[in-house]
Amino acid sequence: MLYFEDFIVGETVDTGSIAVSEGDIVAFASRFDAQDFHVDPEAAKTSFVGTLIASGWHSCSLLMRLMAESFLLNSAGMGAPGIEEVKWLRPVQPDDVLHGRRTVTEIKPSRSRPDMGLVRFRLELLNQRDEPVLEQANWIMFGRRGSDAAQAPGDWLAYPPRYIPPALPSPIEPPQAPTEAARFFEDIAIGQSFELGSCVFTAQEIVAFARAFDPQPFHMDEEAARASSFGQLAASGWHTASVWMATMVTHRRRQLAAFGAGHAPRLGPSPGFRNLKWSRPVFAGDRITYRSTVTDKRTSASRPQWGLFFHHNTGVNQDGNEVFSFDGCVFVERKPG
CATH class of the missing domain: 3.10.129.10 (Hotdog Thioesterase)
Incomplete structure (x- = not known):
């Protein structure tokens, strides 16, 4: 130990x-x-x-x-x-x-x-x-x-590191307001804010993720979680973050649908992120709503047809408490020609 x-x-x-x-x-x-x-x-x-x-x-x-x-x-x-x-x-x-x-x-x-x-x-x-x-x-x-901190005994590594969804996955719920069309780099406005969507973290969802990627007892077993500092079954922080990505992808699909015909701006990969905070636990039954705000943008010297935009992201539970935040960036296509 x-x-x-x-x-x-x-x-x-x-x-x-x-x-x-x-x-x-x-x-x-x-x-x-x-x-x-x-x-x-x-x-x-x-x-x-x-x-x-x-x-x-x-x-x-x-x-x-x-x-x-x-x-x-x-x-x-x-x-x-x-x-x-x-x-x-x-x-x-x-x-x-x-x-x-x-x-x-x-x-x-x-x-x-x-x-x-x-x-x-x-x-x-x-x-x-x-x-x-x-x-x-x-x-x-x-x-x-000398403290009483210790992991509960159990076969926590019994499952392979591959995600197997629960029988009834929680849907990604879209926001009520309509989504604006996708924008090329030149048209992205600093300060622009989007509600991405929401998701309910069921016990089945929490356990399915933890079995594959974060097999600590307080993420996998309700009895072990009650005896932990969390006091009840809590989602892995990486689960909370991954669901943010799921809401971002569905938001992007709505943006592309609103863009309509023609060459829509593509997104590239992200080089990473900073300042990720899990400010409160996410418990079974919590409904987390995610939001993203554009904080800056700059052209790419190495990829002249692409730019980078920077965004601050949050997750808020059903009581209005922030549970998650981070600062990220991603490549976005510039206007042709």
Whole structure:
């Protein structure tokens, strides 16, 4: 059992590995990121990237699974308040074999809770050529030695790292207001804000995601969750983030439908995000509504036919409390000619 005191600044540890198939990529993306270059090998050939690749949120979720297998399930881990930064450095493709690496960069006792401390990690996801595909920096909370923080016993790794949806998936609910047409880079307005959609996090949805990617007891078992600091079944933070992506994709489809005939502006991939915060737990039965606001934009020096726009994103529960936020960016096509 690893406690806060067991982590040493500078220590680096590698994880086991996960092989990623085309079916794995399509299964995740079909639910959370159903863009052509994630779900359709033929359509992906004419996309921005030219081939089928995994969703970036899938990559983050796989890194979470590797860290759970490697040490979190044998620790006094108490969750993470958020993610400082993620960089998606290379695409994950079918038949890649991924492994993780963790490096402790900072440790600090909690000022408000003497029974716990915080550990800052630099996490990496690497492919079979040892090339980094994802880099992540974040803090994780751990109980101190002598505290009662511990993971509940159980066979939490009984399920493979592949998303299997529940029998009755929760629908992505569109906003009541009509969606504006898609815009080329030149027409995107800083300050423009969109409601993306909503989703109810059922217990079945929470468990289905956690079984594949975040198999910690408080995400998988109601009894274990009641005994945890959460007090009830709570969604994985990566689940909350992945559903944001699902609402963004359905929003984009409505934008393209409103655009009508002609060459509609395409979106490319995202290089990463910053300042992701899980400010409150998402519990079974919570209805989360997601919103995105354009905060900046700039042209791309390396891809002159594309620009980047930056956006601040939030998720708010049925009581009006913010549960999730982050700052992201994505490539968008410029006007032809």
